[in-house]
Each structure stands twice: as structure tokens, then as C-alpha cells.
Amino acid sequence: xxxxxxxxxxxxxxxxxxxxxxxxxxxxxxxxxxxxxxxxxxxxxxxxxxxxxxxxxxxxxxxxxxxxxxxxxxxxxxxxxxxxxxxxxxxxxxxxxxxxxxxxxxxxxxxxxxxxxxxxxxxxxxxxxxxxxxxxxxxxxxxxxxxxxxxxxxxxxxxxxxxxxxxxxxxxxxxxxxxxxxxxxxxxxxxxxxxxxxxxxxxxxxxxxxxxxxxxxxxxxxxxxxxxxxxxxxxxxxxxxxxxxxxxxxxxxxxxxxxxxxxxxxxxxxxxxxxxxxxxxxxxxxxxxxxxxxxxxxxxxxxxxxxxxxxxxxxxxxxxxxxxxxxxxxxxxxxxxxxxxxxxxxxxxxxxxxxxxxxxxxxxxxxxxxxxxxxxxxxxxxxxxxxxxxxxxxxxxxxxxxxxxxxxxxxxxxxxxxxxxxxxxxxxxxxxxxxxxxxxxxxxxxxxxxxxxxxxxxxxxxxxxxxxxxxxxxxxxxxxxxxxxxxxxxxxxxxxxxxxxxxxxxxxxxxxxxxxxxxxxxxxxxxxxxxxxxxxxxxxxxxxxxxxxxxxxxxxxxxxxxxxxxxxxxxxxxxxxxxxxxxxxxxxxxxxxxxxxxxxxxxxxxxxxxxxxxxxxxxxxxxxxxxxxxxxxxxxxxxxxxxxxxxxxxxxxxxxxxxxxxxxxxxxxxxxxxxxxxxxxxxxxxxxxxxxxxxxxxxxxxxxxxxxxxxxxxxxxxxxxxxxxxxxxxxxxxxxxxxxxxxxxxxxxxx
Numbered sequence: 089x090x091x092x093x094x095x096x097x098x099x100x101x102x103x104x105x106x107x108x109x110x111x112x113x114x115x116x117x118x119x120x121x122x123x124x125x126x127x128x129x130x131x132x133x134x135x136x137x138x139x140x141x142x143x144x145x146x147x148x149x150x151x152x153x154x155x156x157x158x159x160x161x162x163x164x165x166x167x168x169x170x171x172x173x174x175x176x177x178x179x180x181x182x183x184x185x186x187x188x189x190x191x192x193x194x195x196x197x198x199x200x201x202x203x204x205x206x207x208x209x210x211x212x213x214x215x216x217x218x219x220x221x222x223x224x225x226x227x228x229x230x231x232x233x234x235x236x237x238x239x240x241x242x243x244x245x246x247x248x249x250x251x252x253x254x255x256x257x258x259x260x261x262x263x264x265x266x267x268x269x270x271x272x273x274x275x276x277x278x279x280x281x282x283x284x285x286x287x288x289x290x291x292x293x294x295x296x297x298x299x300x301x302x303x304x305x306x307x308x309x310x311x312x313x314x315x316x317x318x319x320x321x322x323x324x325x326x327x328x329x330x331x332x333x334x335x336x337x338x339x340x341x342x343x344x345x346x347x348x349x350x351x352x353x354x355x356x357x358x359x360x361x362x363x364x365x366x367x368x369x370x371x372x373x374x375x376x377x378x379x380x381x382x383x384x385x386x387x388x389x390x391x392x393x394x395x396x397x398x399x400x401x402x403x404x405x406x407x408x409x410x411x412x413x414x415x416x417x418x419x420x421x422x423x424x425x426x427x428x429x430x431x432x433x434x435x436x437x438x439x440x441x442x443x444x445x446x447x448x449x450x451x452x453x454x455x456x457x458x459x460x461x462x463x464x465x466x467x468x469x470x471x472x473x474x475x476x477x478x479x480x481x482x483x484x485x486x487x488x489x490x491x492x493x494x495x496x497x498x499x500x501x502x503x504x505x506x507x508x509x510x511x512x513x514x515x516x517x518x519x520x521x522x523x524x525x526x527x528x529x530x531x532x533x534x535x536x537x538x539x540x541x542x543x544x545x546x547x548x549x550x551x552x553x554x555x556x557x558x559x560x561x562x563x564x565x566x567x568x569x570x571x572x573x574x575x576x577x578x579x580x581x582x583x584x585x586x587x588x589x590x591x592x593x594x595x596x597x598x599x600x601x602x603x604x605x606x607x608x609x610x611x612x613x614x615x616x617x618x619x620x621x622x623x624x625x626x627x628x629x630x631x632x633x634x635x636x637x638x639x640x641x642x643x644x645x646x647x648x649x650x651x652x653x654x655x656x657x658x659x660x661x662x663x664x665x666x667x668x669x670x671x672x673x674x675x676x677x678x679x680x681x682x683x684x685x686x687x688x689x690x691x692x693x694x695x696x697x698x699x700x701x702x703x704x705x706x707x708x709x710x711x712x713x714x715x716x717x718x719x720x721x722x723x724x725x726x727x728x729x730x731x732x733x734x735x736x737x738x739x740x741x742x743x744x745x746x747x748x749x750x751x752x753x754x755x756x757x758x759x760x761x762x763x764x765x766x767x768x769x770x771x772x773x774x775x776x777x778x779x780x781x782x783x784x785x786x787x788x789x790x791x792x793x794x795x796x797x798x799x800x801x802x803x804x805x806x807x808x809x810x811x812x813x814x815x816x817x818x819x820x821x822x823x824x825x826x827x828x829x830x831x832x833x834x835x836x837x838x839x
Contacts, residue, residue, distance in 0.1 A: 124153045127821045129165040132158075142819050146679065155690070160679065171456065171465070177206045182249035185211075207252045232266045239276035242268075286314045290326040293319070310342070316358040318343045338372045345382045346406075348374075382406070387515075392420040396432040399425070416448075422464035424449045444478045451488040454480075470633065482633075482672050484643075498526045502538040505531070519554065528570040530555045550584045557594040558618075560586075592617055604632040608644040611637070634675035636660035643672060657686040662699040665691070681731050704732030718745050723760035754790050785811045793829045801839035803831070 117135035125131040125142065132151040133140040145151055145158035150165035152158070170188035178184035184197045185204045198204055198211035205212045227233075227245035235241040235252060242261040243250040255261055255268035260276035262269045279296035287294055287303060293312040294301040306312055306319035311326035313319070319342050323333060333339075333351035341347040341358060348367040349356040361367055361374035366382040368375045385402035393400055393409060399418040400407040412418055412425035417432035419425070424447055429439055439445075439457035447453040447464060454473040455462040467473055467480035472488040474481045483489065491508035499506055499515060505524040506513040518524055518531035523538035525531070531554050535545060545551075545563035553559040553570060560579040561568040573579055573586035578594040580587045589595075595617025603612040603619060611630040612619040624630055624637035629644035631637070636658055641650040650668040658664045658675060665684040666673040678684055678691035683699035685692045695713075708715070708729035719725040719736060726745040728735050739745055739752035744760055746753035784794050785808035796804035796815065803818040818824055818831035825832035 122156050124151065130161075149679065159691075160676070171458070174458075175209050177204055177209075179249075183211075183214075185209075203250075205252070234261060234263045240271075242266075284317050286312055307342070313356055316341070316349060316356055318349070318358070320349055320356050340367060340369045346377070348372075390423050392418055419462055422447070422455055422462055424455070424464070426455055426462050446473060446475045452483075454478075482669075484672060496529050498524055522554065525568055528553075528561060528568055530561070530570065532561055532568045552579060552581045557596070558589070560584075594618070602635050604630055631666070631673050634658060634660070634666050634673055636666070636675070638666050638673050655689050657684060657689075663694075665689075705729070705734035708732050708734050716750060718747050721762050723755075723758065723762045784808070785813050787811070795824055795826050801837065805831075 117138060117140055119135050119137070121135035121140075123133040123140060125133055129150045131142055131144050134143045148161055149158040150161040152164075170193055172188050174188040176186045178186050178195060181195075181197065183203050184195060186193050187196050188194070201214055202211040203214040204210075227250055229245050231245040233243040233245075233250065235243050238252075238254075239260050240255050242253050242255070244253045245251070258271055259268040260271045261267075279301055281296055283296040285294040285301060290311045292303055292305050294303050296302075309322055310319040311322040313325070321339055333354060333356060335351055335354070337351040339349040339351075339356065341349050344358075344360075345366050346361045348359050348361070350359045351357075364377055365374040366377040367373075385407055387402055389402040391400040391407060396417045398409055398411050400409050402408075415428055416425040417428040419431075426448075427445060439460060439462060441457055441460070443457040445455040445457075445462065447455050450466075452467045452472050454465055454467070456465045457463075470483055471480040472483040473479075489511040491511060491513055493508055493511070495508045497506040497513065502523045504515055504517050506515055508514075521534055522531040523534040525537070533551055545566060545568060547563055547566070549563040551561040551563075551568065553561050556570075556572075558573045558578050560571050560573070562571045563569075576589055577586045578589040579585075597614035597617060597619055599614055599617070601614040605612055605621060608629045610621055610623050612621050614620075627640055628637040629640040631643070637660075638658070639656055643650070650671060650673060652668055652671075654668040655676075656666045656668075656673060658666050661675070661677075663683050664675055664677045667676045668674075681694055682691040683694045684690070707727070709732065711729055713729060713731065715729045716726050716737075719727060723744040724739045726737055726739070728737050743752040744755050744758040745751075746758045747760075784806065785792065788808045788811065790809055792808040794806050794808070794813070796802060796806055801823060803823055804815065805818070805824040806813040806815055808814070821834075822831040823834050823837045824830075825837050827838070828836075
């Protein structure tokens with residue numbers, strides 16, 4: 089390459105910085121020297137040409153004054169200011185919202201054409217012009233508009249943006265008067281889910297769905313009987329010429345499989361079968377519900393009831409009413425009984441913001457007070473909520489584990505079984521024609537065993553094992569016994585024999601994936617599609633958090649002695665390390681372009697490609713990092729090599745790249761002509777944008793500094809550029825020193 093290059097480690101571009109922000113301290117210093125920024129722990133002061141200038145760490149890092157470098161921020165700089173996942177509207181942007189990420193509020197924007205709905209807390213298509221983000225406010229404060237999606241709601245203009253509001257209970261929004269009116273005419277009836285009402289047509293009825301009444305039609309030959317609130321057989325009642333029913337006659341209740349209709353005094357009256365029974369429509373009688381015909385809810389599901397001290401929970405397919413402990417009430421938001429601060433009677437004293445409580449329904453969850461309400465939260469994977477310290481702790485003792493992953497148990501129904509998933513038993517059902525054989529812990533072909541009349545199997549008979557493609561079932565002494573094909577083979581269901589698995593039929597894991605085993609000195613690793621057990625080196629144990637064998641300080645036997653925040657090499661990741669947190673090693677990552685130096689026990693720049701493969705631009709492979717050189721036919725641009733990557737940079741404020749000093753400089757000092765006219769006139773300000781002249785800079789050289797107008801004892805000042813005043817401001821906590829013509833500490837500035 090024809091042009092020369094030289095090494096610069098941040099010094100080469102200092103002039104650009106100093107031209108724009110001035111020096112931060114008049115005192116002399118040595119290049120490369122650093123100081124703490126007292127006002128912002130994510131920044132630091134670095135010596136540049138004998139003066140300190142402000143630098144910023146990368147996002148997620150902070151300045152560690154002991155190590156004198158930016159390191160990963162694990163809460164040392166600022167504690168989390170919010171709960172991860174929380175979403176709020178952005179009061180300054182109707183098409184934006186604020187989301188909590190890693191404990192920090194991040195400003196995000198909805199896709200173009202959407203607005204942020206504060207009620208649903210998500211971005212929705214802006215079909216109604218709720219948020220016309222075109223540079224002007226979409227509305228005037230105090231203005232009201234109809235909410236086209238809710239007759240009991242309206243839109244109110246607040247800070248130039250539309251905000252959803254609700255009329256009081258029993259009212260609707262009148263679009264003529266733009267006000268809430270009492271809903272005497274039922275214009276906006278909000279109804280109770282499942283409630284019914286008759287209509288003029290006796291073959292139809294109204295049922296409340298999603299808060300509104302929807303009209304339904306009874307089956308042919310049935311009519312809506314408002315006495316039993318159900319469609320019943322039409323004996324002529326619909327047209328007013330009912331022949332009445334026969335005393336004692338029974339009919340199915342189409343709305344309740346455990347109920348029926350009985351004719352009493354010529355009228356249909358609703359009746360209920362006993363607990364655990366259903367109404368058999370063939371025999372017109374109640375039968376014991378052994379087949380779960382009447383199961384109408386998911387086991388463990390809950391619902392609120394009118395009494396706030398009670399709730400309904402699904403048990404054996406039906407909702408059963410339960411009562412909370414004394415001093416607790418049912419909070420439908422978290423689906424749990426929580427401490428009653430008065431909410432139950434409507435006079436809640438509210439909870440204290442940020443207060444935490446145990447979730448009595450989940451040992452790995454807790455309740456957090458947010459905006460005066462209890463909200464359900466979850467501890468991280470593998471943790472539990474410690475009720476003594478009111479905090480999430482790593483669940484090293486298996487406090488929250490109810491079972492071993494993959495273990496099974498039989499249930500009363502022989503076609504089903506329970507299997508442990510994520511520490512809890514979940515009920516599964518065998519395929520049709522199979523039953524759960526507890527002897528082999530698998531679903532096997534049902535020869536009648538499920539109902540107790542098993543015909544037994546034929547000695548030596550073979551069957552597929554539906555739980556293991558490399559296994560099979562062999563009939564021994566009239567019982568199915570589990571067997572395994574040799575390593576690398578699978579059970580062929582056509583020939584009922586073990587075949588070499590050349591096609592990877594039995595591959596059931598991702599290559600290199602790992603799993604813990606009961607012995608903490610061992611682990612399982614996926615090799616050729618199957619898990620193989622391996623043993624850690626002597627003195628090491630398998631840490632499931634780090635997915636690696638790490639030094640054993642007693643964790644294996646449950647008496648950990650590792651020192652808090654102590655770091656160790658991660659043998660499975662050269663770009664990471666292990667850090668002791670709450671008595672256990674947790675895997676951490678070095679920042680980009682760094683690796684963990686096992687000798688220094690810290691992350692360092694990977695200059696020698698110890699961990700990071702050397703990939704670079706051809707122009708940057710054999711030159712020092714941060715080398716810079718000019719761009720042909722472009723006086724204001726230069727190339728820079730950063731970590732092997734080639735970047736084209738531009739000098740700011742109409743400066744040009746000086747090949748001699750290898751810095752951005754004033755055009756008059758640079759002997760460069762790329763054919764473009766030099767900047768001049770009223771549009772010759774920074775980046776070619778218009779800047780207004782107040783006369784201060786007329787006839788002055790570029791770079792001349794003045795205090796801002798009325799800028800005494802102020803952080804504001806101006807720099808001359810093409811005879812225009814460019815307004816600038818000192819960093820936080822500094823003032824412009826008119827004597828030294830630089831930003832300085834307040835105690836050095838004479839006001």
C-alpha cells in the first residue's frame with residue numbers, strides 16, 4: 089500500500105475531541121494516565137496531550153479504579169433501577185415505550201405505523217390515528233375523543249398524546265356531548281362471563297362472551313327455557329301452546345353433563361347428579377363418572393368467587409371451593425392467597441412499593457409490590473425464594489425439586505402415568521391400545537392387563553419399547569421385561585430385531601450437549617447422538633450452572649468453601665470464566681475481543697488470538713491496532729484498523745486529515761485538494777448545516793473560543809467555525825473558564 093501508516097492508541101484523535109469539548113483540567117498530566125469521573129461511574133478521565141478528557145465505557149461496563157479499566161458491571165456501578173421485563177408507556181413518545189432490560193430502563197420504539205397502547209401494554213396498528221408521530225403533537229391537551237374499540241372508554245389528550253380512559257362503572261361515553269353518561273338504555277352493557285338472557289325469539293337466547301351479550305340459537309326441536317336458563321325439548325311451549333311435560337319425566341340438561349331436567353308440576357326443573365356422577369342419556373339416569381365424561385376443567389386451574397376470602401380450584405375435573413387462611417385473601421392477579429392489607433373489603437391500605445412476600449403456591453416464586461398491588465414474580469431457573477432473607481437463592485439443596493427429572497410413577501388409571509418434568513410430576517397418557525407397565529416403567533401393548541384380565545404374553549415374544557428406540561420389550565415368564573440393543577444399534581420394528589444404526593435413527597441428543605447425573609463427580613455428554621457418562625478429573629466436580637468440571641471446594645459434598653466473587657478458569661470456555669456467587673461457581677463471559685488469562689485470573693485483550701480466531705481485513709492483518717492513513721480523493725476522511733477490521737472515518741466540523749501530523753486539522757494547515765470547494769458562507773458550519781452568526785466570530789480563526797452570551801459562570805461556550813458560533817457545553821459538573829478558555833472545575837472559575 090502506497091500510503092504510510094503508523095500506530096496510535098487513542099492519542100491520534102485527541103485533537104478532534106479537544107476542539108469540541110475543550111480540556112477538562114488545566115493541570116498537566118502524562119499521556120495514558122487515568123482518573124475516576126466522580127459524577128459518572130460509567131466514564132473515566134484519560135490524559136491526552138497533557139490534559140484530561142472524558143471517556144465512556146462500553147454499554148454494560150463501568151470504570152474499575154483498582155484495575156484502571158472498564159469491566160463488566162454486575163451491580164457495582166448502579167443497582168438495578170427496575171424489574172426485568174417491566175413495560176411502561178413513554179410519556180415523550182406516543183409510538184414508544186420503556187422496557188426494563190438487565191435492571192436498566194431502555195427506550196424502545198414501536199414499528200412504523202403502530203402506537204403503544206397503555207392499557208394492553210403492547211404496540212398496536214394505529215388505524216385510528218391515535219398517534220400521528222409526524223413531528224407535531226397529534227392532539228391538544230384536554231381534548232377528548234371516542235375510543236372506537238370500547239363504548240365505555242374514551243381517549244384523552246395528555247402531553248400531546250392520546251391516552252385511554254374509562255367511564256365509571258355503569259356509564260358509557262356519549263359522542264355527541266363528549267362526556268360519560270349513565271347507561272340507562274344499556275348502550276354499553278358489560279356483563280358477567282357466561283350470564284344469559286332471553287330474547288323475543290324463544291328459539292334463541294343471549295349469552296355473555298368477553299363482556300358483551302351474543303345471540304345464540306337452540307338446537308332444532310329445543311327452545312330457551314328462562315326458568316332453567318337452558319335450551320330444553322320443545323313440547324309446544326315456544327309458541328305458547330305447550331302440551332306440558334309428563335310428571336317425573338327426565339331430560340338431559342344440554343348445559344351440564346352432570347345435571348338433568350325433571351318434570352315437576354308440568355314444568356322442567358334443573359337437577360344435579362351426585363358428586364362424581366354424570367347423566368347417562370341412554371338410560372336417563374345418573375352413572376358413576378369412571379371415564380371422566382364430566383371433566384370440565386384442567387387439574388389445578390383456579391377461578392375467583394364472589395367471596396374474596398375464597399376461590400375455586402379444579403380437582404378431579406370439577407371446580408371445588410376453598411377458603412384462604414385467616415388474614416389472607418384470594419388475589420386473582422397472582423392466582424394465590426396473599427396477605428390481606430384491607431383489599432378484601434375494598435379499603436386496602438396498599439402494600440409498600442418494592443415489598444416482597446412469599447408465594448404460598450410456588451416455592452420458586454414470590455410476590456412483589458408494584459404500584460400498590462401484589463404481582464407474581466419468578467426466581468431464575470434453578471433458584472428458590474428464601475423466606476428468611478426475602479430473596480432468590482440458588483437451589484443447591486433441591487428445596488424446590490419435587491422429583492428427579494425423567495422419573496416416573498403409576499397412577500390409578502392404567503392408561504396413564506406421571507413423569508417428572510422440570511422438578512414436578514406431569515400426567516401423560518399412553519397411546520391407544522397401550523397401558524403403563526410399572527415393572528418396565530413404560531407404555532406397552534395392552535393384552536388385557538389394564539383391566540385385570542391380561543392374557544399374558546408368549547414366552548420369547550418381542551415388542552417395541554415406545555420410550556426407547558434402542559430398546560425393546562421381551563416376554564419372560566409371561567411378563568414384559570425391558571432390554572437394550574448393543575451400542576450403536578436400534579430396534580427395527582419390521583423385523584423385530586436389533587440393526588446397526590447407520591442412518592442415525594436413534595440419535596436423540598445434540599452433539600456435545602451435557603446433563604448432570606446423581607454422582608457429582610460425573611456428567612453425561614452427547615456423543616454420536618447418545619448420552620455417554622464421563623468422569624471429571626480428580627479434585628474436580630460437575631458444576632451444572634457452568635456446564636463444566638470445576639475445582640471442587642466442597643460443593644460436591646454440599647459444604648462449599650469457595651470465596652464470594654472468587655474467579656476460576658472455565659475449562660470448557662477460553663473466552664469465559666467461573667465466578668463464585670452464593671457459594672457456587674457460575675459461568676461468566678469476558679467482553680468481546682477478550683479471553684480469560686488463567687495466570688492473571690482476569691479477562692485480557694486477545695492480541696495473540698489465544699481464544700479468538702484471527703480474522704481480519706487484508707489491509708489490517710499485518711499492521712498494529714489503531715493504525716490510520718488517508719483516503720485518496722477525500723481530504724476529510726481516513727482509514728483506521730480496529731481489532732483487524734478496516735473502518736472509514738470522517739473528520740468532524742469540516743476539519744481535514746493531515747498526513748504529516750496524522751490527525752484531523754484545520755484546512756489551512758492541510759495540503760490537500762480533492763476537487764471540492766472549501767467550506768464558506770452561512771452553510772459552512774459543522775457537517776454543512778446552517779449556523780447563525782451573532783458577530784462574535786466574524787474575522788476570527790476557526791477554533792477560537794468565547795463564553796456563550798450571558799454565559800458567565802455557565803457550562804456553555806461557543807467555538808468559531810467558518811465565522812459562525814457553534815454552541816457547545818462542558819461535561820456534567822464543569823464550568824467554562826473564560827481566563828483559561830477551557831472547561832474547568834467550579835472552584836477554579838471566578839464568577
